[in-house]
Amino acid sequence: MNIRRSSDHHRGLFVSVDGPSGAGKSTIVHHLAQLLVAAGEYVHTTAEPSDGPIGALCREVTESTTGHALACLYAADRYHHLQAEVRPNLEVGRMVLSDRYIPSGLVMQRFDGVDPAFLWRVNAEADRPDLAVILEAAPEVIAERLSERGPHNRFQISPGSSHAEVRFYRPATERLIQAGFDVLRVDVNHLPPEQSAALIRDRLLTFFASAAG
Ligand SMILES: Nc1ncnc2c1ncn2[C@@H]1O[C@H](COP(=O)(O)OP(=O)(O)O)[C@@H](O)[C@H]1O
């Protein structure tokens, strides 16, 4: 099934995938990329923090820095990621799939008590994705997946971190919808990652259908 001719040279679509740590973002982005390539798309997968210099700094200082400083640093990485990697790929017609984007910036720095209004402001100039996917799951489900995988940093080690993350995602998702973002919420409690990816692919198909029609 060829959903769109890649030679059309249209701007690609920008899709972000966020959700609590352990929900399955990386796994789903991997499957989604495979499905889109099989459908004839050129796909560029990426993640935040990015592979660029500011992303490296984010990873280096996440354990030793907190609050507003870290919020600004992740936002700085986001603006640089857009300029250096996301936009250039979109411009040549590739679909860009980002494992974490603005929603993570609205959620994670709340662990350090940063005011949601500040997080919104510092991210306000970042490009709006064509589709912002938010994976949703019960804290017990993601805590279980995280304990099998192992924590990646301080946001994932405290026993209540999964509960807090799920709680922070609710107002962040509502804020995005209120601001007019196209949000797709996917309940990943029971779905295997391949099926979640297929659901997102089907939603993207509707974009191509409406662009063609
Ligand atoms: N739908 C699913 N059902 C069961 N386990 C899953 C599912 N999605 C992901 N996993 C597992 O959960 C763990 C976390 O997945 P990962 O994709 O790394 O999450 P994230 O990127 O959201 O932190 C991995 O060990 C992965 O294999």
Ligand SMILES: Cc1cn([C@H]2C[C@H](O)[C@@H](COP(=O)(O)OP(=O)(O)O)O2)c(=O)[nH]c1=O
């Ligand atoms: C994009 C972003 C990520 N982060 C954090 C959340 C994650 O703990 C970490 C990304 O590390 P990563 O190893 O990719 O974790 P995961 O597999 O759980 O996504 O960066 C922020 O704190 N703020 C942000 O804006």
